[in-house]
Amino acid sequence: MINAYSADGSMRTLLPEEALRQLPDGVVWIDLVGPTPREDAYVESLVGVQIPTRDDLKDIEPSSRLYIEKDAVFMTASLVWRADGNDPELTDVAFILSGDRLITVRYAEPKSFQLFIAALCRVPDRMRDGVAMLARLLETIADRTAEILENTANRIDTLSSDIFRDRGRRRAPRFLEGKLSDIAEQHRLLSKVRDCLGSLSRLLTFLMNVQLVRDHKSDNSLCRAVAHDVETLSEHAAFIAGNIAFLLDASLGLINVEQNAIIKIFSIASVVFLPPTLVASLYGMNFRFMPELDWHYGYPLAIFAMILSAIIPFFVFRWKGWL
Template sequence: MINAYRSNGSVTALTPAASLTHLPDDIVWIDLIDPSPDEDHYVESLLGIDVPTRDELKDIEPSSRLYVEHGSVFMTASLVWRAESNTPRLTDVAFILVNDRLLTVRYADPKSFGLFIAALGRAPEDNGNGRSLLAHLLETIADRTAEILEQAIARIDHLSTDIFRDRETRRPPKFLEAKLADIAECHRLIGKVRDSLGSLSRMLTFLMNTQAITCDPGLSSLCSTVARDIATLSEHAGFVAANISFLLDASLGLINVEQNAIIKIFSIASVVFLPPTLVASIYGMNFAHMPELGWTLGYPLALCVMILSAVVPFFFFRWKGWL
């Protein structure tokens, strides 16, 4: 899919079958979403550059993601995708400044792009060129990353409350074992966020040193502000990662404590039944008068008592959550 955005915020869909051979002057942003080879070639013919494919975006080394070629600025950053799901991912997005236009190539739909597109028509004066659009798009991406961190922090606070609340209101240690999966999901999300922030930080450092940004003091100031925000978010993400590590260690420690308490109960039960077992093993059935020997139902009754002595403790331990 090829979406071309004009300076007034309106969008036009482009197709290789269209007869358009050159772009109108008011088109400032071309957004390639999961493009086909034909769409890649079509945009290449309109802009006169090589559009990176999915495999090229994936295989680009971190040191080769940022470069200038024939006056066009090529940048690739990793953005968090599907942050609300249990399987957050990183998706590589190419940002290209060519002929004062912005070209983005993406094979996923991060929420930050939807937020930015929805706000395009609110401030048409900011859509005059691709450089301005790129700066504001990066600002939206930073805001969206901050929102993801806030949601992760709220989830971690909820986990912390569940883990450290009164023990009488939960069923250890299975309750804590279930929380380990939630902690792992938070750790995975924060790891993706930190990788994305590192990628964005490198991209912004490169972008602020290009002529396209240094020639405009306003955009240079905006990019510097976004770079500081990303640096702050990176530090905060590190703090959140440390809290997650603490929760993980605390959960494992509490699981060990609860398991030790259960073993202690079993040990006490063994000690309680040890003296009767000792007496029975010494004397056995060495008595002259045992009324049970004459019982007709004595043997079946003994079998029932043995079965009950095994079944009742089992279900009691299951009810207490020890098994």
Template sequence: MINAYSLNGSMKSLVPTDGLKHVPADIVWLDLVDPTAQEDAYVETLLGISIPTRDDLKDIEPSSRLYVEKDSVFMTASLVWRADGDDPQLTDVAFILTGGLLVTVRYAEPKSFKLFIAALGRGEPTGDGLTMLGRLLETIADRTAEILEHTVDRIDTLSTDIFRDRGKRRPPQFLEGKLAEISETHRLVSKVRDSLGSLSRLLTFLINVPIVHKKETEGSLCRTVAHDVETLSEHASFIAGNIAFLLDASLGLINVEQNAIIKIFSIASVVFLPPTLVASIYGMNFQFMPELNWHLGYPLAILCMMLSAIIPFFFFRWKGWL
């Protein structure tokens, strides 16, 4: 699908059969959403440039993601997609500046694009393609900041659930469930950090493009967004450190709980070992055992077994091991 956005923010769809030989002058943004081969060829004919395919976007070489060709600037960045769900992913998006026009090629629906298009729908002035790109990157940075804010809230909730009411013993299964949530949060933050690194490289490249130097307002906007991305990267690193601490603490608490269980079994074994020894002695079937003829032999053996169990128990209590 090809969506075209004009100077006043209005949208219309372009199809390969609409008979256009060139892009209308009032169009500043062409948004190719999951384009077909026919739509790629149509836009290439209109603009005289090569549109990156899905396989081209997956190329990780800097020379394939950031380059200038025939006065057209080609940039590719990885954006976080489905961050609000259980399976966050990265999707590669191409940004092309050519002849004062912005062209984007994407095969997913990042929320940042929806937010930006909604803002255009309110009739806000857009400017040329470079201005549109700067504002779009600003929206992407704002959306990334929102994801990190939600992640911080999620970490606070996890921390509260794990560390509150420490006087109350909890089964290891509870903490193991929290480990799964910590893992999901860590995966999301990792995706965000990868996305921010990609955006940082894109903005560094864009700021040094000659077309940006000629426009002070757009250049200032790009530099502001680059500073925001750098700040968000530092914040994401701080969040990743908190997640690592939470993970280590959870594993430590699980070990403490498991050690407490093992300690109970160990103490039980030590407490019942002396009575077992007494019972084993008098359970032997030798013919000459003087105690077998005692009238009080049975109650004395029982008393001996009870004392041999009670004395270690109170000794452990006195030592504070129970």
């Protein structure tokens, strides 16, 4: 799909079948969403710039992600996608500055793009060219990333409350084992966010040194502000990562404590019942000559000895504080 956005915030979907020889007047942003090879070729004929394919976007080398070719600036960033679900992913998005026009190529629907498009018609006067459009788009991406981090921090706080509060009401260690999967999900999301922030940081550093952007003082200042926000978000992400590591260690430690408590109960029970077992074993032997066999009260005395030998170790353990 090819969506063309004008400076006034209006949007028009371009189709290869239209066979336009030039773009409509006022188009400052061309957004290619899951383009086919035919659509790539069509846009290339309109703007005179080679459109990167899906395989081109997957290159991880900086020289393949950030470069200038024929006065066009090519940049690729990895953005978080489906962060609100249980299966977050990274999707590569290409940003191309060609003259006064911005071209984006993406094969997913990050929420930041949806938010930016929804707000596009409200502030059209600030985005009269591709550089301004890109600066505002990167600002929206940073804001969306900050929202993801805030939601992650809230989930981690909820997990912390579940793990450390109301311990008597939960079924441990099965309860804690269930929380481990929740911690793993948040760690996976946070790792995606940190990769995204690292990618954005490299892109912004490259972008601020491009002459085309340096000539736009207001947009360059906005890029610097976004770069500072990304740096701050990276520090906050590192802090959240530390909290996740602490929760993971704490959960594993509590599981070990609960398991040790269970083992301790079984150990004490075996020790408590060892003396009665010894008494029962003595009087369970079938020797012919045993003095106690002729005792009239031998059986109740044996029962009493077994009960007494179990009670004494129990109270000794209570006195030692082992129970």
